[in-house]
Amino acid sequence: MKVVILGGDGFCGWPTSLHLSKAGHEVIILDNLSRRNIDNELETDSLTPISSMGVRLAAWKEVSGKEIKFYNLDIAQEYDRLLNLLLDEKPDAIVHFAEQRAAPYSMKSPRHRRYTVDNNINATHNTLCAIAESELDIHLVHLGTMGVYGYGTAGMKIPEGYLDIEVVAENGERIPQQILYPPNPGSVYHMTKTQDQLLFAYYNKNDGVRVTDLHQGIVWGTDTEETKLDERLINRFDYDGDYGTVLNRFLMQAAIGYPLTVHGTGGQTRAFIHIQNTVRCVELALQYPPEKGERVKILNQMTETHRVRDLAKLIASLTNTEVAYVDNPRKEAAENELKVDNSCFLEMGLKPTTLAEGLLHEVTEIAKKYADHADLAKIPCTSVWTKDQKAGVPQLKQEVTSSSNN
């Protein structure tokens, strides 16, 4: 299969590109390197020493004998180049990772809010428009987020994209319907993903574009079987307050013996998936595309859920560190339940890697190994969701509690 990977230089896109190339697919990467430029802006860097795209692709050729093509192209801005590329390459599928994906970054300032909306909506819309205009039957696989559902659902299990409801008619009759799960995004970034859903539904209905939308949990882990083959293939590991996910920040803090900073009570429940499972899920999504004429296929791409404070305690006990509670920069409920239906991927044969198995490897092989490259000042999240919240390094709310007390 010939597959174009939008955003193939990023944290999920790079290991996916290698995984699909290894599996025998022809892979073409499109990326404008905006993520590396954002590192420049934020004066931070991947903890792991990632290579330039030129070095990455040469190393992959050396290690695997396989070629991956790369185009430096802005999907949101360079529509004509994108369209011509599709017409020339005639891919079977496109995997779309190319969006600004950090919630805290999307809330940093009006400029960051506006960049996130403009970049993400135009990237997705250009992609759909180019597929329709090309008249090629290209299957689009998009990386969405569990965050479109809004966390907290009255104890209900979150279904895969569509919700069964009953509408009560004027005469009292109950009319059963199935609707796109009502969105409740928690940041400007998450909001763009709910807008993406409307783009997919429309292009699917009007132009017959086949779309799979993967509602992904927080991705953790760094290595996949392919990235481990050579240090020049290493994947990025973000630990800064904007792009570092909660788990990565804990791992870094543990590695350097700093207390794990939990926002609020840590009662927020989040969904997780290991990067090795992410690349496998994308492969499965490509293998089982929706039929022509079928509605947008939505799959929940996550394997386990945890409360943030439990995660902190787990890592604290593994590494003998402490847990500290700080103000929550996000505007969200302090505590929430989260039960998620992920049966589609399990039925397709996904074998989950659990946190319990993989965490120690991350601490020793990644966080501790590269800890001396880290700029510790970058770890706290300084973006705030509204003007009445205080920016700056979070203040500790409680005395640091030793993990041995938990």
Next chain:
Amino acid sequence: MKVVILGGDGFCGWPTSLHLSKAGHEVIILDNLSRRNIDNELETDSLTPISSMGVRLAAWKEVSGKEIKFYNLDIAQEYDRLLNLLLDEKPDAIVHFAEQRAAPYSMKSPRHRRYTVDNNINATHNTLCAIAESELDIHLVHLGTMGVYGYGTAGMKIPEGYLDIEVVAENGERIPQQILYPPNPGSVYHMTKTQDQLLFAYYNKNDGVRVTDLHQGIVWGTDTEETKLDERLINRFDYDGDYGTVLNRFLMQAAIGYPLTVHGTGGQTRAFIHIQNTVRCVELALQYPPEKGERVKILNQMTETHRVRDLAKLIASLTNTEVAYVDNPRKEAAENELKVDNSCFLEMGLKPTTLAEGLLHEVTEIAKKYADHADLAKIPCTSVWTKDQKAGVPQLKQEVTSSSNN
């Protein structure tokens, strides 16, 4: 009250500006004149001889003694100018008309699709972002469309924005909820309005922005009490296949004795409102803003519904013309019901102008009066919704039926 009107040079924005100015409000118009530029692109023009903004404002000063300020500004592109203007002027409210509003134009080509998404989403997002950044408690009134609901609702009356549903939990329990009405847009233009709704919901929730979203039907009529005061104040009348609404196209065809072209069976039911009622509704919406902390207030701004073929027959009989059925360029159901709840505006005191009262004035005072300015070749809709539909002048599907036969 000080009110900024985004898109105040347009068909709805101009008479609204005059109406609010007349009522004693301080009015400031922002418009990038893109609508006039699109007339250049489409090689068409308003049927009525609209004046330039300079002449319009001078005439208004002369006639009413009142001053309206105007800034030529692109809301979607010039964020900093927009923000500074809000900080300088400190308006109480913003009325947002500034979007590309023609469904056929939004479907003309990939360039038109992309322009519509980029312009509309960024215009709305910049406005919300600037309100939040200004930290002023500005009430935003937005012109949305009945089209966000998607026509056809299983015989149910369309509520004002929010739908009561019951979610069936795993244990069989029915949990009542109220959700944003599930969107089902019929064109790229309508889709942008469903994306706007997500922007409003988010900025309302996160930043406390007070928003009223007016889900408007098709606006008909040309004159309002203020535009009638001087010919230099005349409002635009679009009759071309892209911007001319179904009613305006019928009026033009009737005026020149051309058969009224009905798309498909004409079984589509649409919601209508007279321009005099539009300006009144906006005034009422400004008068009854949502409270601080209240969710987005959604009002259905329409006064009557009609099937397209009934409308054609009505105008045909008034003007002694014929009706012709042609292929439908839109991808939509051939026939649909439409019942709409509009009790909010009626309770606020709106007095509807009905088609039955106002149509003849439109035919004689507008369509017939200016008919010799019309380029008849521009009347048919040549935009198509998908590539498999044929572009070009619609082919007559049936023999022309004389209105006297109906």
